[in-house]
Amino acid sequence: DARVTQTPRHKVTEMGQEVTMRCQPILGHNTVFWYRQTMMQGLELLAYFRNRAPLDDSGMPKDRFSAEMPDATLATLKIQPSEPRDSAVYFCASGFSGTYNEQFFGPGTRLTVL
Amino acid sequence: AQKITQTQPGMFVQEKEAVTLDCTYDTSDPSYGLFWYKQPSSGEMIFLIYQGSYDQQNATEGRYSLNFQKARKSANLVISASQLGDSAMYFCAMREEKGAQKLVFGQGTRLTINP
Numbered sequence: 136d137a138r139v140t141q142t143p144r145h146k147v148t149e150m151g152q153e154v155t156m157r158c159q160p161i162l163g164h165n166t167v168f169w170y171r172q173t174m175m176q177g178l179e180l181l182a183y184f185r186n187r188a189p190l191d192d193s194g195m196p197k198d199r200f201s202a203e204m205p206d207a208t209l210a211t212l213k214i215q216p217s218e219p220r221d222s223a224v225y226f227c228a229s230g231f232s233g234t235y236n237e238q239f240f241g242p243g244t245r246l247t248v249l
Numbered sequence: 250a251q252k253i254t255q256t257q258p259g260m261f262v263q264e265k266e267a268v269t270l271d272c273t274y275d276t277s278d279p280s281y282g283l284f285w286y287k288q289p290s291s292g293e294m295i296f297l298i299y300q301g302s303y304d305q306q307n308a309t310e311g312r313y314s315l316n317f318q319k320a321r322k323s324a325n326l327v328i329s330a331s332q333l334g335d336s337a338m339y340f341c342a343m344r345e346e347k348g349a350q351k352l353v354f355g356q357g358t359r360l361t362i363n364p
Contacts, residue, residue, distance in 0.1 A: 172321035
């Protein structure tokens with residue numbers, strides 16, 4: 136049963152610390168998405184990769200957030216330095232480009248910045 | 250501009266009844282897809298059903314069906330014979346062909362099924 140995996144599932148950190156979230160997309164998928172979910176903003180896209188190339192990161196605060204795909208099996212989202220307003224659930228999703236198939240979501244990383 | 254609108258923040262339904270969750274969308278792209286996801290209290294996002302803008306028939310998946318009215322730009326989710334396990338947040342989402350294939354989500358509807 137193929138699934139998107141995310142680590143860690145929960146992270147509590149202090150303001151100013153670096154946070155790295157990891158995602159393993161489903162094998163064979165060529166698109167990876169990072170979404171953030173908060174009560175106020177709902178679900179919003181942060182970054183999108185196709186074939187490991189970043190295509191859209193317009194939703195991401197560039198000064199502190201960075202997203203990469205060092206290889207096809209790993210996507211990372213890094214926050215440095217973290218701030219309390221970054222507290223949210225961060226979802227990774229993967230899928231195929233070129234079709235309207237669904238995006239498969241990972242279980243999310245719940246981040247709390249104190 | 251809001252692209253996906255879910256006007257029902259919360260709904261309460263009696264078990265075994267059918268329920269309709271509303272979703273309207275806005276796009277000028279003739280090619281797009283509409284999705285519904287379920288998010289139970291555990292937090293994961295579960296794909297339920299998909300409707301393409303060129304699909305002639307309404308999509309169905311088990312107890313889920315999508316009432317697609319293209320001219321009205323609505324894509325309501327219908328759940329037949331509701332069960333207690335259907336209690337969750339439900340999100341409508343749209344993907345435009347020209348929009349880098351990202352999903353744009355509505356604010357969600359919290360559905361509570363009463364025994």
